[in-house]
Amino acid sequence: MTRSIAIALAASTLLVTGCTDDYTIEFRYISSAPPEVLVDADQIRLPEGIAVGVEAIAVEDDRLVGSVIDFVPVRPGIIGIDRGTHERTYVFYGISVGATSVDYYFDAELIGTIPAEVVPQQPQP
């Protein structure tokens, strides 16, 4: 019995890990983006006051998924994320300097979190 419980636990752990690892998001800029801007599945970095348009596509097992992604900043006073007018398009913008994270949901289910930071603007040359 003990052995079967252990096997079941190991299997469920693999299943959860697999779900998390199998889903990812591919980002593509759809507006110009200064060099300081970084929006990808591992990290989001924006200078304060700067906006960038992105297309975000959910990918599962290297296949595009039609799910609508909702991005929710944990600290909305740091970074703003609004939907664009077209499917899978979003506008990310830095509101104030600080660190936060962005939760993302597929079909209202929390799938993952991306660390995010808003950095000070570089002084004008």
Next chain:
Amino acid sequence: MKLRRLLTLAPLPLAVASCSDSEAVTQGTIGDMGEGVFTYTCVDDGDAVCNQTAAVDSQAVEIDLGINGEIPSAIAVGARFDIHYSGQVTTDDGEVLLLDVVPARTDEVHNKGGFIITSPGTYAFLARSPKGVVADFTHLLAIEATDLDVWKDEQRVTAFELMAGGEANLAVVPNDDVGIALAGALPYTWESSNDSVVVIGPAGSQGTPTGGVEINDDEVRIVALAEGEALLTVSRGEIAHQVTVTVNPEVTP
């Protein structure tokens, strides 16, 4: 910025509001998402973008200040201005969006009868619906004004002559430390050192101004009353520019 300017030169089918109620223009600046057009508008008389007189050589400053509602190269910190957005924007679901222009950063941008940016930097302005859909955005650069130029008859001036009874239109344009002309309405103070020689009045006024200090306008009309010399000072905060006006006797035939 050059790319933006190229984009703004592209002909646009949209008719958009101009900075002056009396002018009709057909250009602005295409947003970064390409969905519509952002148009710069003046909120009052203190903005060099919307000069009424021909004192400033518009071709000399239009590359910085923009024409026909383009987003200017830079705005003066503390200056008032407004931005509008035009475009029939619908979502993929067919919903027509009602869009307001709002700043991405609200801590450094005041919005009371026009925008005021309170510190230098680059600022995104979003065309955003009440439901939080952003159709488009543009960026504005805000720079501290460090110098003022006074213009007369399309020339920058520090001294000029008038005949008694003559008059002239003057305009001030704020600059940054490398000479970029800055948009936005700033509160200026104009003063004559000698009201019995040269008096200052509002641009477009008629007759002899009553004298005293003229405030809040980037353009003024001066009238030479009598032979002599007067020092005109236009100032904005700690920045000032002085122009010497020499009034010669009226020549009688």
